[in-house]
């Protein structure tokens with residue numbers, strides 16, 4: 097057997113929330129053949145599996161009585177290109193930010209606003225990663241998956257992935273499809289999206305009047321580094337809650353009571369509210385309970401100061417959710433994947 101299956105492996109180094117739980121079995125796979133072998137090994141033992149990428153969107157609540165499969169397939173290939181754009185296939189185990197930087201170095205654009213998002217390419221479609229007004233779905237052509245139900249590989253078009261705000265087919269039918277690679281279609285003529293966050297004012301402050309995609313990427317990195325804790329310094333999973341999306345009438349009502357509420361009009365007429373603003377106004381910023389806390393600079397980020405368990409982080413999250421429900425009659429949905437046993 098070519099697989100190196102290990103037993104009782106601590107997952108602390110494999111999740112950015114640094115929760116210390118164990119995997120009953122753990123294996124790294126570098127190819128479709130190894131993936132098939134690992135899945136067969138698990139099914140012969142009637143053992144559940146868990147698909148692990150960079151571990152930056154997980155809240156692990158218990159030891160996992162499963163085979164954890166760490167997806168490490170590598171490779172970036174230009175499939176075709178013309179004067180307007182290039183089609184690039186990227187394997188699931190490639191680091192997301194490194195791929196974004198690679199694409200910019202090739203003179204390709206589109207992904208600059210998604211710079212510095214942790215994790216791997218294979219997990220990016222799972223929650224349709226997004227930042228600064230751009231989502232993965234805006235530049236994704238198709239995804240190659242291994243469907244565990246049929247035992248076959250299948251190519252899914254952008255439409256078939258059913259992307260939505262921090263959501264997709266892969267998140268809704270979690271664990272069924274293993275994403276093997278993603279094909280992106282990236283333009284050579286940049287159409288920059290500068291309307292979100294402080295991008296425009298940051299670039300103006302740098303005296304950059306006509307930014308390139310690389311300038312935008314650098315600006316995004318600088319703004320993110322200032323606002324978000326680096327998981328290597330302070331364990332976290334980025335935004336802990338999704339921004340609630342409400343009807344225009346509901347948003348208007350809230351605006352009457354809270355004139356400074358931060359909101360973004362959506363193309364479909366609904367309104368997205370900044371969850372971080374709601375949580376900060378409710379007084380949670382900087383609150384610490386044992387080793388679980390709300391980040392001092394960004395109320396949307398829950399942090400682990402050292403030895404917090406996934407359960408303790410979730411207990412803090414539940415208190416915030418209850419408070420937001422009571423104050424604003426709004427439901428905050430947890431963004432990362434909560435995984436137990």
Ligand SMILES: Cc1cc2nc3c(=O)[nH]c(=O)nc-3n(C[C@H](O)[C@H](O)[C@H](O)COP(=O)(O)OP(=O)(O)OC[C@H]3O[C@@H](n4cnc5c(N)ncnc54)[C@H](O)[C@@H]3O)c2cc1C
Pocket residue numbers: 112146147148149150151152153154167188213214215216217218219220222223224225226227266270271273274275276324325326327332333334335433
């Ligand atoms: C500091 C910080 C900032 C962040 N900022 C953002 C942001 O701006 N925008 C944003 O959208 N997200 C953000 N995130 C969340 C996270 O980085 C993304 O969701 C990322 O895509 C997760 O990738 P990962 O490889 O770490 O996935 P993991 O955490 O390993 O896995 C996430 C889920 O995907 C599944 N999965 C993993 N790989 C595969 C695969 N190949 N096939 C099928 N399923 C798979 C897992 O089983 C799990 O359910 C942030 C996180 C941190 C820590």
